[in-house]
Amino acid sequence: MIDPASGVPVYRQLADVLRARIVAGEWLPGARLPSETRLVQEYGIGRTTVRRAIAALRSAGVIEVVHGWGMRVPLPREVERVRGESGSVVSVRMPTPLERATWALADGVPMVVVTGPDGLAEAFPGDRTEIDIP
Template sequence: MSSLPSGLLGALDPTSDRAVFRQIADQLREAIDKGRLREGAKLPSESELVEHYSVSRMTVRNSLSILQGEGLVLSEHGRGVFVRMRPPVRRLASDRFARRHREQGKSAFTVEAEAAGSRSEVDSLEVREERPAPDIAARLGTTRSVLARRRRYLLDHRPVEFAVSYIPLDLARDTPIAEPNPGPGGIYARLEELGHRLDHFDEEIRARMPTPSEAKALQLASGVPVIRLIRTAYDTEGRAVEVCDTVMAADAYVLAYQLPAT
Protein backbone atom coordinates (compact mmCIF):
# COMPACT_ATOMS: atom_id res chain seq x y z
CA MET A 1 0.00 0.00 0.00
CA SER A 2 1.25 3.50 -0.82
CA SER A 3 2.71 5.50 2.05
CA LEU A 4 1.91 8.84 0.37
CA PRO A 5 -0.73 11.21 1.78
CA SER A 6 -4.22 10.43 0.52
CA GLY A 7 -5.11 12.38 -2.62
CA LEU A 8 -1.59 13.65 -3.27
CA LEU A 9 -1.08 11.51 -6.38
CA GLY A 10 -3.35 9.31 -8.42
CA ALA A 11 -2.90 6.04 -10.25
CA LEU A 12 -1.41 5.34 -13.64
CA ASP A 13 -3.68 4.77 -16.62
CA PRO A 14 -2.69 1.43 -18.17
CA THR A 15 -4.79 2.17 -21.28
CA SER A 16 -3.01 5.45 -22.04
CA ASP A 17 -0.53 5.63 -24.88
CA ARG A 18 1.41 8.22 -22.86
CA ALA A 19 4.66 6.83 -21.45
CA VAL A 20 4.54 5.88 -17.77
CA PHE A 21 7.30 8.28 -16.75
CA ARG A 22 5.42 11.13 -18.43
CA GLN A 23 2.20 10.19 -16.62
CA ILE A 24 4.07 10.36 -13.31
CA ALA A 25 5.52 13.75 -14.25
CA ASP A 26 2.02 14.93 -15.20
CA GLN A 27 0.65 13.97 -11.79
CA LEU A 28 3.49 15.60 -9.88
CA ARG A 29 3.13 18.76 -11.99
CA GLU A 30 -0.60 18.85 -11.29
CA ALA A 31 0.07 18.46 -7.55
CA ILE A 32 2.41 21.47 -7.75
CA ASP A 33 0.08 23.58 -9.88
CA LYS A 34 -2.91 22.93 -7.62
CA GLY A 35 -0.97 23.59 -4.43
CA ARG A 36 -0.98 20.05 -3.04
CA LEU A 37 2.80 20.37 -3.20
CA ARG A 38 3.56 23.96 -2.22
CA GLU A 39 6.65 26.03 -2.96
CA GLY A 40 9.56 24.75 -0.90
CA ALA A 41 7.82 21.44 -0.18
CA LYS A 42 9.76 18.20 -0.48
CA LEU A 43 8.52 15.80 -3.13
CA PRO A 44 7.96 12.15 -2.24
CA SER A 45 11.23 10.25 -2.28
CA GLU A 46 12.26 8.01 -5.15
CA SER A 47 11.50 4.98 -2.97
CA GLU A 48 8.01 6.29 -2.16
CA LEU A 49 7.26 6.94 -5.81
CA VAL A 50 8.59 3.53 -6.82
CA GLU A 51 6.29 1.92 -4.25
CA HIS A 52 3.26 4.07 -5.11
CA TYR A 53 3.42 3.49 -8.87
CA SER A 54 5.07 0.02 -8.86
CA VAL A 55 7.68 1.16 -11.35
CA SER A 56 11.47 1.09 -11.55
CA ARG A 57 13.68 3.68 -9.95
CA MET A 58 14.91 4.74 -13.42
CA THR A 59 11.32 5.48 -14.46
CA VAL A 60 10.89 7.73 -11.43
CA ARG A 61 14.18 9.49 -12.13
CA ASN A 62 13.10 10.16 -15.71
CA SER A 63 9.88 11.72 -14.39
CA LEU A 64 11.75 13.97 -11.97
CA SER A 65 14.17 14.94 -14.74
CA ILE A 66 11.23 16.30 -16.76
CA LEU A 67 10.14 18.52 -13.87
CA GLN A 68 13.71 19.74 -13.33
CA GLY A 69 13.96 20.59 -17.02
CA GLU A 70 10.76 22.64 -16.70
CA GLY A 71 12.22 24.54 -13.76
CA LEU A 72 9.53 23.31 -11.37
CA VAL A 73 11.75 21.44 -8.91
CA LEU A 74 15.29 21.49 -7.58
CA SER A 75 17.35 18.51 -6.47
CA GLU A 76 19.48 18.98 -3.36
CA HIS A 77 22.15 16.33 -2.89
CA GLY A 78 21.50 14.23 0.17
CA ARG A 79 18.21 15.98 0.96
CA GLY A 80 15.81 15.23 -1.87
CA VAL A 81 13.81 17.07 -4.52
CA PHE A 82 11.91 20.25 -3.65
CA VAL A 83 9.35 22.48 -5.34
CA ARG A 84 11.12 25.63 -6.49
CA MET A 85 10.36 28.90 -4.77
CA ARG A 86 8.98 31.26 -7.41
CA PRO A 87 8.18 34.65 -5.88
CA PRO A 88 6.31 36.73 -8.49
CA VAL A 89 6.78 40.45 -8.94
CA ARG A 90 3.77 42.13 -10.49
CA ARG A 91 4.93 44.81 -12.91
CA LEU A 92 2.23 47.42 -13.36
CA ALA A 93 3.03 48.87 -16.77
CA SER A 94 0.50 51.66 -16.44
CA ASP A 95 1.74 52.67 -13.02
CA ARG A 96 5.34 51.80 -12.26
CA PHE A 97 6.80 54.83 -14.08
CA ALA A 98 4.22 57.28 -12.76
CA ARG A 99 5.66 60.68 -11.91
CA ARG A 100 4.30 60.52 -8.37
CA HIS A 101 6.70 57.65 -7.60
CA ARG A 102 9.69 59.67 -8.80
CA GLU A 103 8.51 62.63 -6.72
CA GLN A 104 8.49 60.28 -3.72
CA GLY A 105 12.07 59.31 -4.51
CA LYS A 106 11.19 55.78 -5.64
CA SER A 107 12.55 53.94 -8.65
CA ALA A 108 10.34 51.64 -10.73
CA PHE A 109 11.93 48.52 -9.26
CA THR A 110 11.35 49.80 -5.72
CA VAL A 111 7.68 50.33 -6.56
CA GLU A 112 7.46 46.77 -7.92
CA ALA A 113 9.16 45.28 -4.87
CA GLU A 114 6.95 47.17 -2.43
CA ALA A 115 3.84 45.99 -4.29
CA ALA A 116 5.07 42.41 -3.85
CA GLY A 117 5.89 42.98 -0.17
CA SER A 118 9.56 42.25 -0.80
CA ARG A 119 12.93 43.85 -0.22
CA SER A 120 14.80 45.20 -3.24
CA GLU A 121 18.55 45.51 -3.73
CA VAL A 122 20.91 46.50 -6.53
CA ASP A 123 24.36 45.01 -7.00
CA SER A 124 26.99 44.51 -9.72
CA LEU A 125 26.70 48.19 -10.62
CA GLU A 126 28.90 49.52 -13.44
CA VAL A 127 28.78 52.96 -15.09
CA ARG A 128 30.90 53.75 -18.14
CA GLU A 129 30.92 55.40 -21.57
CA GLU A 130 30.75 53.07 -24.57
CA ARG A 131 29.56 52.71 -28.14
CA PRO A 132 26.06 51.26 -28.25
CA ALA A 133 25.13 48.21 -30.30
CA PRO A 134 23.40 49.02 -33.61
CA ASP A 135 19.88 48.26 -32.35
CA ILE A 136 20.34 50.49 -29.30
CA ALA A 137 21.92 53.24 -31.40
CA ALA A 138 18.95 53.14 -33.78
CA ARG A 139 16.51 53.60 -30.90
CA LEU A 140 18.51 56.51 -29.47
CA GLY A 141 19.11 58.04 -32.88
CA THR A 142 22.88 58.27 -32.41
CA THR A 143 25.96 56.22 -33.24
CA ARG A 144 28.15 58.16 -30.81
CA SER A 145 29.26 56.94 -27.42
CA VAL A 146 26.63 56.91 -24.69
CA LEU A 147 26.61 56.44 -20.95
CA ALA A 148 25.82 52.83 -20.03
CA ARG A 149 24.57 51.97 -16.54
CA ARG A 150 24.68 48.21 -15.82
CA ARG A 151 23.13 46.73 -12.69
CA ARG A 152 21.62 43.55 -11.32
CA TYR A 153 18.45 43.61 -9.23
CA LEU A 154 17.73 41.32 -6.31
CA LEU A 155 14.41 40.61 -4.65
CA ASP A 156 14.69 39.23 -1.12
CA HIS A 157 18.36 38.49 -1.90
CA ARG A 158 17.50 36.54 -5.07
CA PRO A 159 18.69 37.83 -8.48
CA VAL A 160 15.64 38.44 -10.67
CA GLU A 161 16.83 40.75 -13.45
CA PHE A 162 19.75 42.70 -14.84
CA ALA A 163 19.49 45.80 -16.95
CA VAL A 164 21.56 48.25 -18.95
CA SER A 165 20.38 51.83 -19.41
CA TYR A 166 21.85 53.79 -22.31
CA ILE A 167 21.65 57.60 -22.08
CA PRO A 168 23.02 60.12 -24.60
CA LEU A 169 26.23 61.68 -23.30
CA ASP A 170 25.04 65.24 -23.83
CA LEU A 171 22.34 64.51 -21.25
CA ALA A 172 24.32 62.44 -18.78
CA ARG A 173 27.93 63.60 -18.69
CA ASP A 174 28.88 65.64 -15.60
CA THR A 175 25.47 65.10 -14.01
CA PRO A 176 24.28 62.82 -11.16
CA ILE A 177 23.17 60.35 -13.87
CA ALA A 178 26.85 59.49 -14.32
CA GLU A 179 27.24 58.73 -10.61
CA PRO A 180 26.83 55.21 -9.21
CA ASN A 181 23.88 56.47 -7.16
CA PRO A 182 21.96 59.05 -9.21
CA GLY A 183 19.80 59.99 -6.23
CA PRO A 184 16.15 59.63 -5.18
CA GLY A 185 13.82 58.63 -8.00
CA GLY A 186 16.66 57.35 -10.17
CA ILE A 187 17.76 58.58 -13.58
CA TYR A 188 14.24 59.49 -14.70
CA ALA A 189 13.93 61.99 -11.88
CA ARG A 190 17.31 63.47 -12.84
CA LEU A 191 16.35 63.71 -16.52
CA GLU A 192 13.23 65.65 -15.61
CA GLU A 193 15.23 67.95 -13.34
CA LEU A 194 17.46 68.64 -16.34
CA GLY A 195 14.43 69.80 -18.33
CA HIS A 196 13.56 66.58 -20.14
CA ARG A 197 10.05 65.98 -18.89
CA LEU A 198 9.09 62.43 -19.76
CA ASP A 199 6.15 61.97 -22.08
CA HIS A 200 5.85 58.22 -22.73
CA PHE A 201 7.64 54.87 -22.85
CA ASP A 202 7.71 52.26 -25.62
CA GLU A 203 8.31 48.66 -24.57
CA GLU A 204 9.07 45.54 -26.61
CA ILE A 205 8.91 42.15 -24.92
CA ARG A 206 10.25 38.79 -26.05
CA ALA A 207 10.66 35.46 -24.27
CA ARG A 208 13.54 33.07 -24.95
CA MET A 209 15.87 30.66 -23.24
CA PRO A 210 18.82 32.26 -21.43
CA THR A 211 22.40 32.29 -22.54
CA PRO A 212 24.85 30.52 -20.20
CA SER A 213 26.03 33.86 -18.79
CA GLU A 214 22.44 35.00 -18.17
CA ALA A 215 21.55 31.73 -16.45
CA LYS A 216 24.59 32.16 -14.19
CA ALA A 217 23.91 35.82 -13.39
CA LEU A 218 20.27 35.14 -12.52
CA GLN A 219 20.97 31.76 -10.89
CA LEU A 220 18.34 30.11 -13.08
CA ALA A 221 17.39 26.47 -12.80
CA SER A 222 17.39 24.33 -15.91
CA GLY A 223 14.37 24.98 -18.09
CA VAL A 224 13.59 28.48 -16.82
CA PRO A 225 13.29 31.02 -19.67
CA VAL A 226 13.96 34.74 -19.55
CA ILE A 227 11.98 37.77 -20.65
CA ARG A 228 13.86 40.42 -22.59
CA LEU A 229 12.24 43.82 -22.32
CA ILE A 230 13.59 46.83 -24.22
CA ARG A 231 12.12 50.15 -23.11
CA THR A 232 12.66 53.53 -24.77
CA ALA A 233 11.85 56.68 -22.82
CA TYR A 234 10.80 59.80 -24.72
CA ASP A 235 10.56 63.38 -23.53
CA THR A 236 7.83 65.82 -24.47
CA GLU A 237 9.89 66.97 -27.46
CA GLY A 238 9.81 63.45 -28.86
CA ARG A 239 13.46 62.75 -28.18
CA ALA A 240 14.60 59.31 -27.01
CA VAL A 241 16.42 60.10 -23.75
CA GLU A 242 17.09 56.54 -22.58
CA VAL A 243 16.97 52.96 -23.77
CA CYS A 244 16.85 50.26 -21.09
CA ASP A 245 17.67 46.69 -22.10
CA THR A 246 16.45 44.31 -19.37
CA VAL A 247 16.67 40.53 -19.01
CA MET A 248 14.34 39.06 -16.37
CA ALA A 249 13.86 35.62 -14.87
CA ALA A 250 10.51 34.64 -16.37
CA ASP A 251 9.38 32.75 -13.28
CA ALA A 252 9.79 35.84 -11.10
CA TYR A 253 7.43 38.16 -12.96
CA VAL A 254 3.83 38.67 -13.90
CA LEU A 255 3.46 41.33 -16.59
CA ALA A 256 0.16 43.11 -15.87
CA TYR A 257 -1.15 45.82 -18.18
CA GLN A 258 -4.23 47.98 -18.30
CA LEU A 259 -5.27 48.74 -21.87
CA PRO A 260 -7.85 51.37 -22.83
CA ALA A 261 -10.86 50.08 -24.72
CA THR A 262 -11.41 53.31 -26.65
Protein backbone atom coordinates (compact mmCIF):
# COMPACT_ATOMS: atom_id res chain seq x y z
CA MET A 1 0.00 0.00 0.00
CA ILE A 2 1.16 3.55 -0.70
CA ASP A 3 1.64 5.73 2.40
CA PRO A 4 2.32 9.41 1.54
CA ALA A 5 3.18 10.08 5.21
CA SER A 6 6.07 7.59 5.27
CA GLY A 7 9.64 8.77 4.82
CA VAL A 8 9.92 6.87 1.52
CA PRO A 9 9.11 8.87 -1.63
CA VAL A 10 5.77 7.86 -3.14
CA TYR A 11 7.31 7.03 -6.53
CA ARG A 12 9.73 4.61 -4.79
CA GLN A 13 6.84 3.01 -2.90
CA LEU A 14 4.95 2.50 -6.16
CA ALA A 15 8.06 1.07 -7.86
CA ASP A 16 8.48 -1.36 -4.94
CA VAL A 17 4.81 -2.41 -5.12
CA LEU A 18 4.98 -3.01 -8.88
CA ARG A 19 8.26 -4.91 -8.54
CA ALA A 20 6.71 -7.11 -5.83
CA ARG A 21 3.72 -7.85 -8.07
CA ILE A 22 6.09 -8.92 -10.86
CA VAL A 23 8.22 -11.06 -8.54
CA ALA A 24 5.05 -12.68 -7.15
CA GLY A 25 4.13 -13.75 -10.68
CA GLU A 26 1.09 -11.53 -11.09
CA TRP A 27 2.60 -10.39 -14.38
CA LEU A 28 4.69 -12.97 -16.22
CA PRO A 29 7.41 -12.21 -18.79
CA GLY A 30 5.84 -10.58 -21.83
CA ALA A 31 2.72 -9.54 -19.89
CA ARG A 32 1.39 -6.05 -20.41
CA LEU A 33 1.27 -3.89 -17.30
CA PRO A 34 -1.52 -1.44 -16.53
CA SER A 35 -1.32 1.92 -18.29
CA GLU A 36 -0.11 5.08 -16.55
CA THR A 37 -3.72 6.24 -16.35
CA ARG A 38 -4.80 2.99 -14.72
CA LEU A 39 -1.95 3.18 -12.17
CA VAL A 40 -2.89 6.80 -11.35
CA GLN A 41 -6.46 5.67 -10.70
CA GLU A 42 -5.57 2.46 -8.86
CA TYR A 43 -3.11 4.07 -6.44
CA GLY A 44 -4.63 7.57 -6.21
CA ILE A 45 -1.37 9.32 -7.05
CA GLY A 46 -0.25 11.80 -9.71
CA ARG A 47 0.89 10.99 -13.23
CA THR A 48 4.35 12.48 -12.58
CA THR A 49 4.79 10.14 -9.62
CA VAL A 50 3.76 7.15 -11.75
CA ARG A 51 6.20 8.20 -14.48
CA ARG A 52 9.05 8.44 -11.96
CA ALA A 53 8.26 4.94 -10.69
CA ILE A 54 8.17 3.60 -14.25
CA ALA A 55 11.50 5.30 -15.02
CA ALA A 56 13.07 3.70 -11.94
CA LEU A 57 11.80 0.25 -12.94
CA ARG A 58 12.93 0.71 -16.55
CA SER A 59 16.43 1.74 -15.52
CA ALA A 60 16.62 -1.33 -13.28
CA GLY A 61 15.51 -3.58 -16.16
CA VAL A 62 12.38 -4.72 -14.32
CA ILE A 63 10.04 -3.46 -17.04
CA GLU A 64 10.37 -2.26 -20.60
CA VAL A 65 8.34 0.23 -22.55
CA VAL A 66 7.31 -0.66 -26.07
CA HIS A 67 6.40 2.59 -27.78
CA GLY A 68 2.85 2.50 -29.10
CA TRP A 69 2.03 -0.63 -27.10
CA GLY A 70 2.71 0.02 -23.43
CA MET A 71 4.75 -1.39 -20.57
CA ARG A 72 5.57 -5.05 -20.11
CA VAL A 73 7.69 -7.43 -18.14
CA PRO A 74 10.71 -8.19 -20.32
CA LEU A 75 11.03 -11.59 -21.91
CA PRO A 76 14.08 -13.58 -20.80
CA ARG A 77 17.00 -13.06 -23.12
CA GLU A 78 19.74 -15.49 -23.91
CA VAL A 79 22.98 -14.29 -22.35
CA GLU A 80 26.09 -14.29 -24.50
CA ARG A 81 29.36 -14.96 -22.73
CA VAL A 82 32.25 -12.99 -24.21
CA ARG A 83 35.83 -13.85 -23.38
CA GLY A 84 38.18 -10.91 -23.22
CA GLU A 85 41.95 -11.00 -23.24
CA SER A 86 44.11 -10.39 -20.21
CA GLY A 87 44.74 -6.65 -20.07
CA SER A 88 41.37 -5.74 -21.59
CA VAL A 89 39.44 -2.79 -20.23
CA VAL A 90 35.68 -2.98 -19.78
CA SER A 91 33.54 0.17 -19.75
CA VAL A 92 29.83 0.86 -19.85
CA ARG A 93 28.06 3.64 -21.74
CA MET A 94 24.70 4.47 -23.19
CA PRO A 95 24.28 3.42 -26.83
CA THR A 96 23.94 5.71 -29.79
CA PRO A 97 20.53 5.71 -31.54
CA LEU A 98 22.02 3.49 -34.29
CA GLU A 99 23.36 0.99 -31.74
CA ARG A 100 20.02 0.97 -29.92
CA ALA A 101 18.24 0.10 -33.18
CA THR A 102 20.87 -2.43 -34.29
CA TRP A 103 20.80 -4.34 -31.00
CA ALA A 104 17.05 -3.81 -30.39
CA LEU A 105 17.84 -2.32 -26.98
CA ALA A 106 15.13 -1.06 -24.70
CA ASP A 107 15.44 2.46 -23.35
CA GLY A 108 17.83 2.62 -20.43
CA VAL A 109 19.90 -0.44 -21.41
CA PRO A 110 23.62 0.37 -21.63
CA MET A 111 26.32 -0.99 -23.91
CA VAL A 112 29.33 -2.85 -22.52
CA VAL A 113 32.52 -1.96 -24.37
CA VAL A 114 35.54 -4.24 -24.18
CA THR A 115 38.78 -2.65 -25.35
CA GLY A 116 41.53 -5.19 -25.90
CA PRO A 117 45.22 -4.61 -25.19
CA ASP A 118 45.62 -3.85 -28.91
CA GLY A 119 43.24 -0.88 -28.56
CA LEU A 120 40.43 -2.42 -30.60
CA ALA A 121 37.01 -2.05 -29.00
CA GLU A 122 33.90 -4.23 -29.29
CA ALA A 123 30.46 -3.23 -28.01
CA PHE A 124 27.83 -5.58 -26.59
CA PRO A 125 24.29 -5.12 -25.25
CA GLY A 126 24.47 -4.71 -21.47
CA ASP A 127 21.29 -6.62 -20.73
CA ARG A 128 22.44 -9.89 -22.26
CA THR A 129 26.23 -10.06 -22.14
CA GLU A 130 28.62 -11.52 -19.59
CA ILE A 131 32.29 -10.64 -19.89
CA ASP A 132 34.89 -13.20 -18.82
CA ILE A 133 38.39 -11.79 -18.51
CA PRO A 134 41.12 -14.09 -17.19
